[in-house]
Amino acid sequence: MHLMRVGDPGAERPVVVEAGVAYDLQPITPDIDGDFLAGDGIAEVRRALGEGTLPQVDVTDLRRGAPITRPHAVWCIGMNYAAHAAESGAQPPEVPVLFFKTPNTVVGPDDDVLVPRGSTKTDWEVELAVVIGKRARYLESPAQAREHIAGYTISNDVSEREFQLEASGGQWSKGKCCETFNPLGPALVPADEVDAGNLRLRSWVNGEPRQDSTTADLIFSVDFLVWHLSQVAVLEPGDVINTGTPQGVALSGRFPYLRAGDVVEVSIDGLGAQRQTLRQA
Template sequence: MKFQRIGEHGAERPIVVDGEIAYDLAPLTGDIDGDFLASGGIEATALALARKRLSPITIEGLRVGAPIARPQAVWCVGLNYAAHAKESGAPLPDAPVLFFKTPNTVIGPFDDVLIPRGSAKTDWEVELAVVIGRRARYLDSVDEAMDHIAGYTISNDVSERAFQLEQSGGQWSKGKCCETFNPLGPALVPRDELDPGNLRLRSFVNGESRQDSSTADLIFDVAYVVWHLSQYAVLEPGDVVNTGTPEGVALSGRFPYLRAGDVVELEIEGIGSIRQTCRNAG
């Protein structure tokens, strides 16, 4: 069971894909958002499928949107793979490094990424993204965290490294919040259908391998990240948490930064793959 939003930007409709068949979710919800997740929408969908209460629909040729609508926050964890910290020239963190993306950076998984004006260092980052399903506030233990997760998807935490590190003024968000800098998708996979602690994740640029790692190498695992963040802020249903990227980005110096015309592909086993073409911002 995978949840998607299909259609033109601003007019996406919610669907669920079960096996090879897509079903219209309109009888259950107007969108896949925080309200849907918090009200037991995933469980209601499974029940409706079992009782054959949803109608099959054809989605061939339609645009795929981000799988979650209108996240009120996009939380990001940096330097969460040891090898990536090393290639970035940073020491291993003692606690999760937190930064933010603005929610309007979120785009569909196959939408174009815009190279910002004046950019020479736009970079790719494949990441496992966590979607919050229940409000998480001062969780008492790491063991509680999983119950507050709705599911998982793929994030490309696109970054402009000069903006992030050379023009930052002391924090990273200038290099993280450019328009189109968070492709997300292609689907939201429910929490119980994946083991987030052992997923292969890869990235490619113009068909050439860049990143190839596993979430088993996370410094702070998914449950710990959600628990930790809940000690400092309230995570709301529909929030997205990007959990960090492994080694193999352009910042390492081993690969060129992105230019207009480049094609970035990212995949995580059990979720699928996403693909963006880069073009210059107008």
């Protein structure tokens, strides 16, 4: 079951795709947001699919938007794959590295990505994204975190490395918050349908392979991250957690940085794929 939002920016409507057929979710909810997730919306969608009460819709020619509305927060974990930490010139962290992206960086999975003015080091990062479904505050253990995860989707944590590392003043978010820097989607897949610890992540630039790894190489697991963040902050329904990227980015020095006209593709098995064209801001 894939929950999606389709249509023009700002006018997306919710649908669910099951066995290749799309169904309108507007009889259940006006949108896929924190209220829908917190209100057991996914279970309601499953009941409606089982009862056959949702109308079919044709989404073939419609734009795919981010699978949730603008989140309350986009939490990001840095250097969460050992090989990526090494290619970044850093030791694997002993505790999760946290930074933020502004919610307005979130765009659809196929929307253009804008190269910022003055940028020479725009980079790609395929990541597993966690979507929170239930308020998480001071969870007792990582195992308890599973009750608070609505599902998973794909994030491209686009970064400007000069802004992030050389002109940052010590904080990463300056290189993470440029407009369009968080393509998300195409679908929100319910947590109980995903083995988050065994997913293959890949990326390509202009058709050439870049990243190819699995979430089995995560330093900090999804459950641990949700538990850990709940000790220092309150996670709200609809929040997104970008869980880190594997090796194979331009920061490694092995590949050129992105420029206008380049095409980036990212995929995670079972969750779908994205495709963005780079354009000058």
